[in-house]
Amino acid sequence: MSLLTHFRRDLEQFFFRDRDPHAIPSMDGAFSPNQELDRAAPIGEPLEGADAVAEAPDGALFVSAGKTIWRLSGDGYRDRAKFAAFDSNVGALAFDRSNERLLVCTARGLAVLDREGRTTSTLEEAEGEPLRCLTAVAAAPHGGIFLSQGSSNHEAEDWRVALMELDATGRIVVCGPTLEDARTLTRALSYPAGLAVIDSWLWFTESFAHRLSRTRITHPATAAAPEIVIKNLPGYPSRLSGSAKGDLWLSLFALRTHLVEFVLCEDDFRLEMMRTVPQPYWVAPALSSGKDCLEPLQVGGLRALGVEKPWAPPRSYGLAARLDEDGEVVETLHSRVGGKHHGVTAAIETSQGVILVSKGSGRVLLYRSDDRE
Numbered sequence: 001m002s003l004l005t006h007f008r009r010d011l012e013q014f015f016f017r018d019r020d021p022h023a024i025p026s027m028d029g030a031f032s033p034n035q036e037l038d039r040a041a042p043i044g045e046p047l048e049g050a051d052a053v054a055e056a057p058d059g060a061l062f063v064s065a066g067k068t069i070w071r072l073s074g075d076g077y078r079d080r081a082k083f084a085a086f087d088s089n090v091g092a093l094a095f096d097r098s099n100e101r102l103l104v105c106t107a108r109g110l111a112v113l114d115r116e117g118r119t120t121s122t123l124e125e126a127e128g129e130p131l132r133c134l135t136a137v138a139a140a141p142h143g144g145i146f147l148s149q150g151s152s153n154h155e156a157e158d159w160r161v162a163l164m165e166l167d168a169t170g171r172i173v174v175c176g177p178t179l180e181d182a183r184t185l186t187r188a189l190s191y192p193a194g195l196a197v198i199d200s201w202l203w204f205t206e207s208f209a210h211r212l213s214r215t216r217i218t219h220p221a222t223a224a225a226p227e228i229v230i231k232n233l234p235g236y237p238s239r240l241s242g243s244a245k246g247d248l249w250l251s252l253f254a255l256r257t258h259l260v261e262f263v264l265c266e267d268d269f270r271l272e273m274m275r276t277v278p279q280p281y282w283v284a285p286a287l288s289s290g291k292d293c294l295e296p297l298q299v300g301g302l303r304a305l306g307v308e309k310p311w312a313p314p315r316s317y318g319l320a321a322r323l324d325e326d327g328e329v330v331e332t333l334h335s336r337v338g339g340k341h342h343g344v345t346a347a348i349e350t351s352q353g354v355i356l357v358s359k360g361s362g363r364v365l366l367y368r369s370d371d372r373e
Helices: 003-015 156-164 258-265 267-276
Strands: 050-055 061-065 068-073 079-085 090-095 102-106 109-113 119-123 134-139 145-149 170-175 183-189 192-198 201-206 211-218 227-230 235-242 248-255 318-323 329-335 344-350 353-358 363-367
Touching: 050 344, 050 353, 050 363, 061 090, 068 090, 090 134, 102 134, 109 134, 134 235, 145 192, 156 267, 170 192, 170 201, 192 248, 201 235, 211 235, 248 353, 258 267, 318 344, 318 353, 329 353
Parallel strands: 050 090, 134 192, 192 235, 235 344
Antiparallel strands: 050 061, 061 068, 068 079, 090 102, 102 109, 109 119, 134 145, 145 170, 170 183, 192 201, 201 211, 211 227, 235 248, 248 318, 248 344, 318 329, 344 353, 353 363
16 A cells, blocks of 8 residues: 555545545445345256346246357246356346347347347457456347446456456446447446336446446437446445336345455555465355355354354355335345345346346246235
8 A cells, every 4th residue: 555545544534534445334224134035935946157137028038058048938937948158258238228138148248139030140348348358238229238347357257356356447348239339328437237117217337436326318328427326335236127017126246344344455465365365265245155064254253053154254145125216225125144145236126026137146036026925
């Protein structure tokens, strides 16, 4: 850490003694912990690498998992078939304005698929910069397509490296319905990971800044200065989706902890850890945990009598939140420490219930609110 950084931090601590620059909101109110995610019903067998989900006009689900897109249909989505395969991992999914084409985020950019799963067009750069870390895609009613690029320096699989490097090179890109005129709407974002277009608003998340923002958009697509809706979430926000009721579903792939916040502001330790410790054992958020005895622990996370306390500091956690049209959190679904469904990276509302993707467990989940205890 530089002398200037030390000096500034000392001044801030002197003049603002009661301010915690890394304060994590308490889990109360709408965020009060529960076990609702663990009551959700898994759909079929796990899909290794399950990441994102989109609903087709006929009610079927399309799920990205590793290098494959699966189609789930029927009552309870029990019928499963391969829809498309790629030579690299695929992530975020969405249907375009016509609901005829599936938009797929790949390691090389955006791919557009027809009804048969064939790639009809691709977008691999915008303004001369490659689109190699796409995290979300959303289509606007006027036909424009919005993309979020988490980082300009790292691949999507290296999100943990981007976090430890305090990466803020993300951007939001817009293009026309045929992928023409791709350009940057806003940049210097802290790993944007979720997008949703509702009315004339573009909502987006920044995972590493723990916030939800929105910006008013026009056609042709231009964006006003973003306004922060939630500035300090207790976790790392991921993807967004709108519902027929006008609500938003927000997935959070991990909870923040004081230990990780401390590491992020201690440059010397953090850089030494990245240089000398294998990545799976970094003091950093995880999509799943409890399978390796070498994982870093806080004392509060130690097992007693073979049981891990649900209120222990979480290395991984499952969390999704429903927001009203103003961005207020009105409901949350949790899988606590020791739970089964951690690392939630997507949540959408369908006629059969809420569909959630737990990347940590590789599970696609169906949650019905009438099953709540």
